[in-house]
Amino acid sequence: MIKYILIVAAILGFAWLLLPLARDFQVAEELPPLASEYVQGSPRDLNMPNVVTAVVVTYRGLDTLGEVSVLFLATAGIGYFLKRRHHRKHERTPGSEIMRTGAKFLVPMIMVLGIYIFSHGHLSPGGGFQGGVVIASGILMLIMAEVQFEVSHRLLHWSESISGIAYVSLGLAGLILIGMNHFLDPRFWAAGPYLALFSAGAVPVIYSLIGIKVGSELASVLASIQDEGEEV
Amino acid sequence: MIMMITGLLLILAGVSIMLYRKEILRMIIGFTVVDTGIHLVIVAIGYVKGGTAPIIDKAVSAAPPAMAGVKALTRVVDPIPSALVLTAIVIGLAVTGLMLAYAVRLSKYGNSTDISDYEEQKW
Numbered sequence: 001m002i003k004y005i006l007i008v009a010a011i012l013g014f015a016w017l018l019l020p021l022a023r024d025f026q027v028a029e030e031l032p033p034l035a036s037e038y039v040q041g042s043p044r045d046l047n048m049p050n051v052v053t054a055v056v057v058t059y060r061g062l063d064t065l066g067e068v069s070v071l072f073l074a075t076a077g078i079g080y081f082l083k084r085r086h087h088r089k090h091e092r093t094p095g096s097e098i099m100r101t102g103a104k105f106l107v108p109m110i111m112v113l114g115i116y117i118f119s120h121g122h123l124s125p126g127g128g129f130q131g132g133v134v135i136a137s138g139i140l141m142l143i144m145a146e147v148q149f150e151v152s153h154r155l156l157h158w159s160e161s162i163s164g165i166a167y168v169s170l171g172l173a174g175l176i177l178i179g180m181n182h183f184l185d186p187r188f189w190a191a192g193p194y195l196a197l198f199s200a201g202a203v204p205v206i207y208s209l210i211g212i213k214v215g216s217e218l219a220s221v222l223a224s225i226q227d228e229g230e231e232v
Numbered sequence: 233m234i235m236m237i238t239g240l241l242l243i244l245a246g247v248s249i250m251l252y253r254k255e256i257l258r259m260i261i262g263f264t265v266v267d268t269g270i271h272l273v274i275v276a277i278g279y280v281k282g283g284t285a286p287i288i289d290k291a292v293s294a295a296p297p298a299m300a301g302v303k304a305l306t307r308v309v310d311p312i313p314s315a316l317v318l319t320a321i322v323i324g325l326a327v328t329g330l331m332l333a334y335a336v337r338l339s340k341y342g343n344s345t346d347i348s349d350y351e352e353q354k355w
Contacts (some may be wrong), residue, residue, distance in 0.1 A: 007251045014247055018240050021273070025236050028310070035310040040301030043288050047297055051286035051308070055315040068318050074326035081333035125285065126325045130324045194297045195289060214322070221329055 047191040048200035057203050057210075061171065061184030062095045068164065069141045070214060075217045081226045085102030095145040103145035111139035128207040132214025139219045143226050151223035156216045163213040170202055170209070235344040256275040256335045256345045260328060271317045278313030286311040316328030 031039065042054035056064050095103070118131025142149050173184035186201030193199060242265055249262030284292065286308040293303035339345045 007248070010251060011244060011248050015244055022237055022240055025233065031280060031308075031310055035312055036305050038311055039286060039288070039305055043297040043300040049288045049300075051288065051311040052314045052318065055311050056318060060283070060315065063319065070323055071326045074330045077330045078333040081330075081337045102333060123287075123289075125287065126319070129318065133325075136263060164249065189325065207274060225333075 010045065013086035028046055036159065040070040043194070045198055046203070047194055048122045049195060050122050050124065052125075053203065053207065056127065057122075057206055058184065058186055064210070065168070065171070065184070068167070068210065071214065072160075072164070075221055078221050080204060082224050092147050094147045094180060099145045103141050107138050107142055110141065111135060114138065114211070114215065119204055119208050120197070121207040121211075122203045123197070128210030129214050131211040132216075132217060135211070136218035136222060137216075140222050143222060148197055151219060151226070153220065153223060154225065156220040159215055160220070163209040167206060167209045170206055170210070174202075233276075235272050235279070239269045239272030239276060242266070242272065245269075249272050254347050256338065256347060259347075260331050260335065262336075263331065264324070264328055267320070267328075271320060274313045274320070278310035280309045283307060283309035285309070286314065 030036075038055055038059060039051050043047050046054055046058060048054045048058075094100070114131045114134035116131075117126040117129045117134055121127030121131070123171050137153065143151065147155045170186075171184040174182045174188055177188040184206075186203045186206060189201040189205075191199060191201055198204060236244030246262045246264075246269060248267060250259050252257055253262065285305060286304075288300045288304045292307050293300045295303050315321070335345055338350075342349060344350075
């Protein structure tokens, strides 16, 4: 009984803590100074229409590098927790007829959609993280539908490592080619015409690398859930 | 405003799920509800009245790239909270996956996902 009273008190206290956020909230009439600087600078300096991608990849590129590392750590932790001490192979149940036919039909399209999303991240809504998740969902469909489909852990580790190394070295290329304080600056690459696929410097390449990295990390999570951390 | 209040209510609902329930899976569900609520709150903070997505193409501003941003200033929402939420969604997914993996490990170790069955690990 006393426990429930304490819980209710804790929730009420938390609600009181959050109350100013709701009470003093009003919809902004104009952009804050930093945001308006980003909105002006993204098409002018970086030749990039999508301001969110400009913030994620360029202005706050270091945050994204940290985020990718957090994702990698979480993936490694999942692989560690799901690893079994004694291996016992158990039979997988095959997917139904609808599942298998649907997978044959849909998986290529899902992969192409994922690649489209992460290569057009600087032009349209989307980007590396979203495209990577779409690719991992295609691999999940393959795992569920086909019994004999085994995800190669070695391939996933290699694609993840190579895309991570390439991401950091593109960041270092900005540092070397442009100058100090330009880590992860994409402008060492030719800008190209506005709204074209290869515009905005190195951003499409960087976001594609992030997409490959996120896709292979999430696919390795799915694979370690499926075969319980067994090294294939 | 509605989004802000919904987000705050979701945060409170998630916290109360985490405090009331003893099943680890339900606590993880509570965590994801809090996560969603925080995303809603951040997006609500970034909203600008009458603004659309901060993608500066012909629909927002037809000027050449050097001037496009200036014309778009009054028509787009704040891009920074959107970028933060993009980060938060991915990190939330990874952390939820890590918690679920820990729950699987714990259920294999003690055949239960109820935290009151693990009395010996209390302080």
